[in-house]
Amino acid sequence: MEMDGSKRVFQRLGPSSQGDTSNNKQQKVCFHWRAGRCNRFPCPFLHRELPGPPQQQQHAAGNGMSSSKRPHGFSDDNRGSGMRRNPNFNNTWGRTAAGGGAVVRKTEKVCNYWVKGNCTYGNTCRYLHSWTTGDCFTLLTTLEGHQKVVTGIALPSGSDKLYSGSTDKSVRVWDCQSGQCAGVVNFDGEVGSMLSEGPWIFVGLTNLVKAWNTQTGTDLSLNGPVGQVYALVVGNDMLLAGTEDGILAWKYNGSTNNFDPIKALTGHSHHVVSLVVGANRLYSGSMDNSIRVWNLETLECLQILTDHTSVVMSVLCWDQFLLSCSLDKTIKVWAANDSGNLEVTYTHQEDCGVLTLCGMHDSEAKPVLLCSRNDNTIRVYDLPSFSERGKIFSKEGVRRIEIGPAGLFFTGDESGQVRVWKWSTESSSTS
Structure with missing residues (x-):
């Protein structure tokens, strides 16, 4: 039985670009990172948005092989990969196009962490940081x-x-x-x-x-x-x-x-x-x-x-x-x-x-x-x-x-x- 914890972390992050891609899985973007408060280092989830679906590319003439799908979650550099980000993807998470600010729909309940003085969500918290509306x-x-x-x-x-x-x-x-x-x-x-x-x-x-x-x-x-x-x-x-x-x-x-x-x-x-x-x-x-x-x-x-x-x-x-x-x-x-x-x-x-x-x-x-x-x-x-x-x-x-x-x-x-x-x-x- 595999007891090496580092192996499990490796599998969650995905193989490196030099490793075997046969076990590549869909990666998850860190929920806490999206909220602007992730304090895990290293974090087992991605601190970036997922790119759009890859496109099949042909290698240079003469090799006769299709390029493999690029693994998700490593480099933000898309040059030469043939992949584009979906421009509407961020908006599905309530982010504005300019400034990257968050539009949060507040729940009419006072944040318990704010009351104690230790809420890390700040303005992105979906609970009220106020005793009044x-x-x-x-x-x-x-x-x-x-x-x-x-x-x-x-x-x-x-x-x-x-x-x-x-x-x-x-x-x-x-x-x-x-x-x-x-x-x-x-x-x-x-x-x-x-x-x-x-x-x-x-x-x-x-x-x-x-x-x-x-x-x-x-x-x-x-x-x-x-x-x-x-x-x-x-x-x-x-x-x-x-x-x-x-x-x-x-x-x-x-x-x-x-x-x-x-x-x-x-x-x-x-x-x-x-x-x-x-x-x-x-x-x-x-x-x-x-x-x-x-x-x-x-x-x-x-x-x-x-x-x-x-x-x-x-x-x-x-x-x-x-x-x-x-x-x-x-x-x-x-x-x-x-x-x-x-x-x-x-x-x-x-x-x-x-x-x-x-x-x-x-x-x-x-x-x-x-x-x-x-x-x-x-x-x-x-x-x-x-x-x-x-x-x-x-x-x-x-x-x-x-x-x-x-x-x-x-x-x-x-x-x-x-x-x-x-x-x-x-x-x-x-x-």
Whole structure:
């Protein structure tokens, strides 16, 4: 048995021009060489394109013999061989006629090697070397520190600090000028939600809501919730919390400098995971697949919306419409009918579950919708057309999107990353 490895390499490369050509085989061009990143030396495959099919040539008069076929893969010199390269051959590999550059059709997936900083394909890589598509926005910085899902982001008015909460049982304080972590507040339970209202920051924990005033230093504990607090919102001078057991309402008492419990809003049969206030109404989305509409004056339920078939992850008020998203892969737009009740006027179908919605305005003051999906992307849509402006990619699903001043917005994902984005002033309204 032949054990000499050099013999096998010789057979792959083909015989020399002086050797026996009876065993000559079709050669292969190195795939990595074509991509511009072959680092094998010697490489067992060709670092050149294959020539076209050889033509039979006659030797000089008098020898009476036809020339043998020229072996592939050795010299680039075709003089006297009678062979020509196919001028269209290179184009089949996406190369332009001028400059030898590559035209690569990108796959809409971020390159894992680029993320780690060691992709050798460069511009020829078929995966994205960017966290975005389109020209809508720019990634300013990434804030690292949380070890688990980011569940809340808050930017109190008048403060130069950004606050982020996570299921790693901590709230991190970030300096808005340097992007450095300025402090960490640890809790006994997971942070399920956060909210900033004026100078106040509210943190939803397990069986508790913490409230502190960033200007006065007041630190309060609001008891009453049962289980995890998943959502917080302020409306009609009340603080409302969505919990495992329903919705709780508090009202601030200036004389005691405290929040007094008002009422528990019951009716949902499962956890309340999203809340929004608009037009003197409170809208609550739940794991029971429903949305409830509450009167903020009486705190009574006015209507139950049951068009979703899975968890209602987020609700958003925009103009006279209510938008909702769900793990049932839909975004629904609701509007009031003649009787004043909400009904679905449009359903936007996604190809995976939707985690959260956030509305903002672009650099031209046009309304856009940021839609985080559980395929680790955020889709950016023009409203009301739902035409796509671009995508944001993340390591894991984005659970929180918060709007900041001057075109800034913040995202927090399941890996613990908080990212700071800015809407581009040079972007076009279409893409």
